[in-house]
Amino acid sequence: MPELRRDPVTGRWVCLAPGRALRPEAAHDSAIPPDAHPADCPFCEGREGRTPPEVAAIRPGGSGPNTPGWRVRVVPNLFPAFSDDDADADLADPLHAHGPALGASEVIIHSPDHRRWLPFLSAEQAELVMATTSERYRRHSVPGVGSVVPIYNHGREAGASLTHPHGQVYATRVASPVLDEELRGAEEAYRGVGNCVFCSMIEVEEAQEVRLVAQAEAFVAIAPYASRQAFECWIIPRRHAADFGEVEDEDAAALGVFLRDVLWRLYQEVGDVPLNWYIHSLPNATGDWSRSFHWHLEVRPKLTEIAGFEMATGTYINTTAPESAAAMLSAHGGPSPEATDPI
Ligand SMILES: [Zn+2]
Ligand SMILES: [Zn+2]
Ligand SMILES: [Zn+2]
Numbered sequence: 425m426p427e428l429r430r431d432p433v434t435g436r437w438v439c440l441a442p443g444r445a446l447r448p449e450a451a452h453d454s455a456i457p458p459d460a461h462p463a464d465c466p467f468c469e470g471r472e473g474r475t476p477p478e479v480a481a482i483r484p485g486g487s488g489p490n491t492p493g494w495r496v497r498v499v500p501n502l503f504p505a506f507s508d509d510d511a512d513a514d515l516a517d518p519l520h521a522h523g524p525a526l527g528a529s530e531v532i533i534h535s536p537d538h539r540r541w542l543p544f545l546s547a548e549q550a551e552l553v554m555a556t557t558s559e560r561y562r563r564h565s566v567p568g569v570g571s572v573v574p575i576y577n578h579g580r581e582a583g584a585s586l587t588h589p590h591g592q593v594y595a596t597r598v599a600s601p602v603l604d605e606e607l608r609g610a611e612e613a614y615r616g617v618g619n620c621v622f623c624s625m626i627e628v629e630e631a632q633e634v635r636l637v638a639q640a641e642a643f644v645a646i647a648p649y650a651s652r653q654a655f656e657c658w659i660i661p662r663r664h665a666a667d668f669g670e671v672e673d674e675d676a677a678a679l680g681v682f683l684r685d686v687l688w689r690l691y692q693e694v695g696d697v698p699l700n701w702y703i704h705s706l707p708n709a710t711g712d713w714s715r716s717f718h719w720h721l722e723v724r725p726k727l728t729e730i731a732g733f734e735m736a737t738g739t740y741i742n743t744t745a746p747e748s749a750a751a752m753l754s755a756h757g758g759p760s761p762e763a764t765d766p767i
Contacts, residue, residue, distance in 0.1 A: 425443075425507070425509050425511055425524065425525075426440065426441040426443070426504065426507060426509075426525035427439075427440045427441075427511065427522055427523070427524060427525055428440070428522060428523050428524070428598065429520070429521070429522045430515075430521035430522070432518055432520075432521070436601055437598050437601075439505050439506065439525045440525075441503075441504070441505040443504075465538055465587070465588050466586070466588075467497075467531075467538070467586060467590060468536065468538050468588060469492045469494070470492050472490040472491060472492065472497075475499040475502065475531075476499050476500045476502055477489070477490055477499070478494075478497050478498060478499050479498050479500060479530065480497075480498040480556065480559065480560065481494040481495075481497040481498065482494060482495040482496045482497075482552055482556065483495070494536065495535065495552050496532065496533065496534065496535065496549075496552045496553055496556045497532075497533040498533070498556060498560060499530070499531050500528075500529070500530055500531070501529040501530060501531050501592065504528075504529045505525065505529055505594070506525045506526065506527030506528060506529050506594060506595070506596050507525070507526075507527070507528070507529070508526055508527070508528070509524065510524055510526075511523075511524040512524075525596070526596070526597045527569075527594065527595045527596040527597055528564055528593070528594070528595040529592060529593070529595075530564075530592065531590050531591075531592055532556055532560060532574075532590060532591040532592065532593065533588065533589075534549075534553045534589040534591060535549050535553070535589065537589075537763075538587070538588050539766055540589065540763060541589035541687075541766070542576075542680075542683065542684050543684055543688040543690075543691050544759075544763060544764050544766045545763050546761065546762050546763040547681045547684065547759075547761040547762075548761075549763065550680035550681050550683070551677035551678075551680045552677075552680070553680050554676050554677060554679045554680030554681075554683065555673060555676050555677050555680065557574045557591060557593065557676070557680075557703075558669075558673070558676035558679075560574070560593045561574055561593060561668055561703075561705070562669045564595035564707075565595075565667070565669045565707040565708060566707075566708075567708060568597065569595050569597065569707050569708070570596050570597050570598045570599035570600070570707075571594075571595070571596050571598075571599050571600045571707065572593065572668075572705065572707045573593070573594045573595075573596075573600070573702055573704075573705075574592070574668075574703045575591065575592050575593075575594065575701070575702040575703075576591040576700065576702070577592075577700055578698055578699045578700070578701075579696070579697070579699070579726075580698070581698040581726055582699055582700050582726055583700065584698075602704075603704055606704060606717070607706065607713050607716075607717055610622070610713075610716045610717045611712060611717075613716070614715065620664055620715065620716055620717075620718050621716070621718075622660050622664075622718030622720060623664050623718060625646070625660065626660055626662060629644065629646045634747050634750065634751075635647045635648070635649065635746050635747055635750045636750055636754055637657050637686060637689065637749075637750050637753045637754050638682070638685055638686055638689065638753075638754065638758070640681075640682045640685075641678070642661060642662055642675050642678050642682075643659050643660065643661055643662065643678070643679060643682045644659070644660050644662065645657050645658065645659045645660075645682070645685075645686045646658055646660070646746075646750065647746035647753070648746060650746075651742055651744075651746040651749065652740035652742060653724055653726070653728070653740065653742055654728070654743060654744035654749060655690060655693070655727065655744060655749045655753070656722070656723065656724055656725070656742075656746070656749075657686055657722075657723040657749075657753070658720050658721070658722050658723070659679070659682060659683060659686060659720060659721040659722075659723070660718065660720045661675070661679075661718075661719065661720070663675075664718055665718070665719060666705070666706040666713055666714040666715075666716075666717040666718060666719060667705055667706050667707060667714070668703055668719040669705070669707065671719075679721070683701070683721065683723075684759060685758040685759065686723060687701075687723070688758060688759040689753040689754075689756040689758070690723070690725060690753065692756040693752050693753055693756060694727065697725050697727055698726045699723060699724060699725040700723075700724045701721060701722065701724065702724075703719065703720070703722075704719060704721075704722065705719035706719070727744075728743070
C-alpha cells in the first residue's frame with residue numbers, strides 16, 4: 425500500500441509505492457514500437473478484460489462497458505501510487521512522519537490505436553482525449569483534494585511503462601511542492617506586476633513575437649523566458665482561470681487540438697524524443713490564489729539527462745535559448761486534421 429513520508433529536513437513529502445516496481449517494462453527504448461498490435465498489450469482493443477473495470481469510456485456505438493467499440497477509455501491504475509486504502513499515520517514524529525498516500529490514480533487510454541500518440545491522432549480524436557481528461561479532472565476536483573494533475577509520459581526515458589499511448593490523472597490529498605511554489609510565486613508576481621503574471625506573459629510575448637510557438641483562438645504556446653530544458657513549451661489559455669475545471673467543454677476539446685499541434689511541431693523539429701506534459705491547476709480555486717494563479721500546460725522534452733548539478737542545486741542548465749527554440753518550432757506548419765502514420 426502506498427505511503428507518504430515526510431522529509432524531516434525540508435518537510436517535503438515522498439510517496440513510497442513499492443507495488444509500482446511490478447509494473448510492466450516497455451519493450452522498446454523509443455516511444456512507439458513498429459509492431460501494430462503486440463500480443464500482450466492490455467490497452468489494445470479486445471483486451472478490455474486485462475485492465476481493472478473501466479470507470480468511463482466514449483462509446484459512440486453504445487457498446488457495453490469493458491467490451492470493444494470505445495474511442496477513449498479510462499481505467500483505475502493497476503499499480504496505484506495513490507489510493508483510498510487507509511493505513512496508520514503518525515504526523516507528529518519529527519524524524520519519521522508518515523501517513524497513507526490517499527488519492528486516486530487513473531489511466532486514460534488515448535485511442536484503441538497502439539501506434540499513434542497525440543500528434544498522429546486525428547483532430548477529432550485529440551478533442552475526445554482532452555474532453556475526457558477534463559471530465560476526469562473535474563471528477564476528482566472535490567473539496568479536500570490538494571492537487572489534481574493530468575500527466576502524460578512519452579517514451580521509456582520519460583517514465584512510460586507501457587507503449588500504448590495513455591495519459592494519467594493523479595489526485596492527492598497533499599498539495600504538490602511544485603504547485604505550491606507556483607502559487608506563492610504567482611501571488612508575489614501579482615503584487616509586483618499588478619496583474620496575473622500569466623495574463624501579462626501572453627500580452628508581452630504576443631507583442632514581442634520572439635518566444636511564440638503557436639497561437640489559437642483560446643490558447644497561446646510559448647517557449648518560456650526561463651526555459652529549464654531545450655524546447656520546453658507552455659500552453660497558456662487566454663481566458664484567466666486558476667482552475668482547469670472551469671474550462672468549457674468546447675475549450676477543453678480545442679486544447680486537445682492545440683496540444684497536438686505543438687507536439688507535432690516538436691516532432692518535426694527534434695524527432696521522437698521522450699517527453700512529459702502535465703497540467704498545473706488549482707483545484708476548487710478559491711480566495712486570493714484565484715486572481716494570481718492561471719492554469720497552464722507544460723511540455724518538457726528530455727533531450728538531455730537531468731544531471732548531478734540539477735539534482736544538487738535545483739538549477740537547470742539549458743543549452744538551447746527559448747528564442748531559438750520558438751523560431752524553429754513556429755516555422756513548422758501544424759498537422760493535417762486526419763490521423764497520420766507515425767512511421
Ligand atoms: Zn496496445
Ligand atoms: Zn491570468
Ligand atoms: Zn507550471
